[in-house]
Amino acid sequence: MKQVGLFFGTFNPIHIGHLIIANHLVEFSDLDEVWFVITPQSPFKVKQSLLDNNHRFQMVYEAVQDYPRLKPSTIEFDLPQPNYTSDTLAHLEDKYGPDYAFSLIMGEDNLKSFHKWKNYEAILEQYSIHVYPRISTGEMAHQFEDHPKITKVSAPIMEISSTFIRKAHNQGKNIRPMLPEPVWKYMDEMNFYR
Structure with a gap:
């Protein structure tokens, strides 16, 4: 059975922090991919600042080309909007069946609002969650502190955000080191976030 970690996000744009965390999980956990x-x-984000789905897919695709255990997924593109993780998980189970075991990947900041997610109790009953650290959040959300399905991962702490990258790029700052090189090239050629 293939163990797959699902790293949800708008990836607007994907950056080296995302890659470092994902790669850490395939190298240092039970995840195969x-x-x-x-x-x-996202039900929690305003859509107006988002690039088109296909452009964000292309940037993720470019970013993971050299990492065979990291994959882009468009599974939510054809599902009803806004996307709810519980619905996406049900769709993945239908599509991939018993050969795949899915788990979630999220930052400590997302875990703090996890109790607001649609069907969060059902998600916790059926799926494991890998939680990576964030500086700004302090302790793990106490209601999930010792939950058997939640694993705190000692991944590198990445305080780079897509929001920061977009704002800095728009101000003419050099944000190139924060992006995988092919993502930077694509973003620059397409003149995004200026």
């Missing part, structure tokens, strides 16, 4: 699930619309 990490899928970057590109979300067309």
Whole structure:
């Protein structure tokens, strides 16, 4: 059975922090692969600042080409909007069946609001969650502190954000070191976030 970690996000754009965390998980956990699930619309984010789905897919595709255990996923592109993780998980189970075991990957900051997610109790009953550290959040959300399905991962702490990259790029700052080289090239050629 293939163990797949699902790393959900808008990836607007994908950056080296995302890659470092995903690669850490395939190298230092029981995960065989990490899928970057590109979300067309998060229920918690405003859509107007998002690039088109296909452009964000292309950047993820470019970013993971040299990492065979990291994959881009468009699974949410054809699902009803906004996307809810519980619905996506049900769709993945239908599509891939018993040969795949899915788990979630999220930062400590997302775990703090996890109790607001649609069907979060059902998600926790059926799926494991790998939680990576964030500086700004302090302790893990206490209601999930010792939950048997939640594993705190000692991944490198990455405080790079797509929001910061977009704003800095728009201000003419050099953000190239924060992006995988092919992502930078694509973003620069397409003149995104200026």
